[in-house]
């Protein structure tokens with residue numbers, strides 16, 4: 001794929017999703033950037049804010065195969081990865097593949113299942129492979145998890161294990177729409193669908209192959225100056241040196257930030273990363289990787305998000321970034 005086509009295709013994808021999901025284009029852009037960087041996305045927000053709709057609309061617009069798992073308290077790991085079943089007519093054990101064998105997996109209300117079940121997703125997300133009864137199977141490419149969760153304070157939820165959080169490239173919140181007009185727009189759109197779920201109405205802009213071609217072009221063609229790497233590294237290290245923080249960002253946090261900034265540059269038609277790309281994503285990429293010290297965990301004015309903002313305001317921004 002030519003680099004010029006990337007920007008055009010991205011705009012079409014964003015327009016298409018925006019025809020169904022009412023919200024800020026920047027939010028959609030962030031989801032797309034994460035997916036183009038081959039990263040998993042976690043949406044966290046109260047029920048009814050359009051998380052499931054956004055995940056479905058995104059999957060449908062990309063034209064990739066997708067499957068959905070509704071996480072419940074009694075879900076089993078085999079319901080996610082699959083299992084071997086005895087076929088009496090063939091007298092053999094055959095693999096019944098679980099929903100992870102797809103391109104985009106919608107993991108809905110992921111924190112309603114206990115950690116053991118959430119962990120079944122762990123190997124899939126990090127290794128892009130799955131082991132079922134001793135046999136390892138490669139997952140499809142691309143393989144992206146779009147997960148949703150309710151805020152952890154809500155009843156009947158199990159917080160995701162730390163190791164699992166780190167595997168999401170980005171954590172986003174859909175939030176309420178800003179204005180009265182947009183609130184009414186949600187109602188108008190809904191009336192136009194004449195059904196609850198508009199997924200069948202949404203056209204596909206790309207497909208498995210062309211989406212992967214987008215990812216590969218970005219990986220290959222977007223240039224990152226040495227100073228950008230230094231800038232990201234400074235930010236990531238500062239999360240570990242902060243006195244409120246028990247565990248700071250892993251190197252995976254820094255890698256994630258550098259990957260997503262490349263995708264963001266390409267969405268904006270640039271084949272080089274600028275410091276503003278880093279600033280735009282640092283909070284969404286790093287906040288969920290930071291664990292506060294116990295004594296600050298419940299203090300309202302000390303949050304991981306504020307710590308990242310503070311780090312950004314204090315970290316020297318490179319001024320002489322080259323374009324290649």
Ligand SMILES: Nc1ncnc2c1ncn2[C@@H]1O[C@H](COP(=O)(O)OP(=O)(O)O)[C@@H](O)[C@H]1O
Pocket residue numbers: 020021022023046047048049050051052053054148177186189190196197
């Ligand atoms: N931002 C939005 N844009 C369009 N429709 C929305 C939006 N937020 C909520 N809705 C409507 O509310 C319904 C519930 O949204 P849903 O995606 O199921 O919420 P969640 O998964 O966050 O609980 C959707 O089917 C849609 O009709």
Ligand SMILES: [Mg+2]
Pocket residue numbers: 048051052053108109148
């Ligand atoms: Mg939902």
